[in-house]
Amino acid sequence: MSEALLQIRDLSVDYLLDRGAFRAVKNVSFDIGRGELFGLAGESGCGKSTIAYAITRLAKAPAWVAGGEILLDGQDLLKLPESRLQEVRWRRIGMVFQSAMNSLNPLMRVEAQFHDVLRRHTGSSREKSRARAEEMFKLVGIPASRLTDYPHQFSGGMRQRIVIAICLALKPELIIMDEPTTALDVVVQREILEQVIDLQRGYGFSVLFITHDLHLMAQLCHRIGVMLKGELVEVGDVRQVSRAPAHDYTRKLWGAIPQLPGHPAVKDAIA
Numbered sequence: 620m621s622e623a624l625l626q627i628r629d630l631s632v633d634y635l636l637d638r639g640a641f642r643a644v645k646n647v648s649f650d651i652g653r654g655e656l657f658g659l660a661g662e663s664g665c666g667k668s669t670i671a672y673a674i675t676r677l678a679k680a681p682a683w684v685a686g687g688e689i690l691l692d693g694q695d696l697l698k699l700p701e702s703r704l705q706e707v708r709w710r711r712i713g714m715v716f717q718s719a720m721n722s723l724n725p726l727m728r729v730e731a732q733f734h735d736v737l738r739r740h741t742g743s744s745r746e747k748s749r750a751r752a753e754e755m756f757k758l759v760g761i762p763a764s765r766l767t768d769y770p771h772q773f774s775g776g777m778r779q780r781i782v783i784a785i786c787l788a789l790k791p792e793l794i795i796m797d798e799p800t801t802a803l804d805v806v807v808q809r810e811i812l813e814q815v816i817d818l819q820r821g822y823g824f825s826v827l828f829i830t831h832d833l834h835l836m837a838q839l840c841h842r843i844g845v846m847l848k849g850e851l852v853e854v855g856d857v858r859q860v861s862r863a864p865a866h867d868y869t870r871k872l873w874g875a876i877p878q879l880p881g882h883p884a885v886k887d888a889i890a
């Protein structure tokens with residue numbers, strides 16, 4: 620791994636429920652290097668999204684960070700006052716969630732939404748925002764003429780591309796993608812992720828990629844962490860985690876991937 624950009628140390632997150640605290644994330648530690656694609660895998664409910672929200676401090680009650688550190692370039696995000704956090708969110712850490720389509724305002728033209736984000740974070744003028752929006756649309760493969768359209772005029776895949784474009788417009792150092800394409804059909808899903816990888820190569824940002832799709836994760840990521848019931852049971856290089864998993868549960872996860880006849884097995888796909 621390259622030099623660490625994000626270091627998560629002993630992170631514990633609780634949900635404070637009427638019947639008592641439920642620990643959803645238990646003493647989790649891992650690093651994400653600069654320019655690294657890091658995947659977090661594990662069954663539904665194992666705590667992946669809770670970690671994603673904790674990193675950006677977007678976790679809302681009843682979630683409560685019970686302990687640990689989240690260091691971005693050595694600075695503990697958990698200790699930053701809310702006012703300083705605004706500089707980190709979007710500007711340094713971009714977020715693309717499964718419900719990203721909902722992060723677009725249905726009443727605003729897309730161009731205005733670019734400007735809104737760029738003005739708020741960089742003080743950009745309308746002309747500069749327009750130029751940047753055109754550049755970003757080109758990067759994600761949407762004609763610039765469509766910048767004056769409203770979100771409902773785009774397909775689901777295009778809307779997700781728009782959210783990625785807005786996120787990238789601020790050149791964040793880390794992008795958190797939590798099931799970014801789950802709601803889309805597999806062809807569009809793959810197209811978008813391939814585009815993200817291309818952009819990653821060009822821009823050099825780091826990615827925390829969360830998905831149920833272990834096969835996809837193995838193809839995209841450099842390193843993988845495997846979670847089970849709130850604990851990180853294994854972290855390693857994608858080859859090591861797939862070829863020589865240290866944990867029984869990781870072996871089960873790989874074993875659960877259906878292999879189509881004539882289709883290369885995962886182990887071959889990443890070889």
Ligand SMILES: Nc1ncnc2c1ncn2[C@@H]1O[C@H](COP(=O)(O)OP(=O)(O)OP(=O)(O)O)[C@@H](O)[C@H]1O
Pocket residue numbers: 634636643661662663664665666667668669670680681682
């Ligand atoms: N608002 C909440 N209140 C109470 N418990 C919650 C809340 N949100 C999540 N949890 C619980 O915390 C645990 C971890 O949930 P989380 O959403 O982080 O898992 P996940 O691995 O991201 O799952 P998925 O892959 O289905 O999104 C689960 O047991 C879930 O039921």
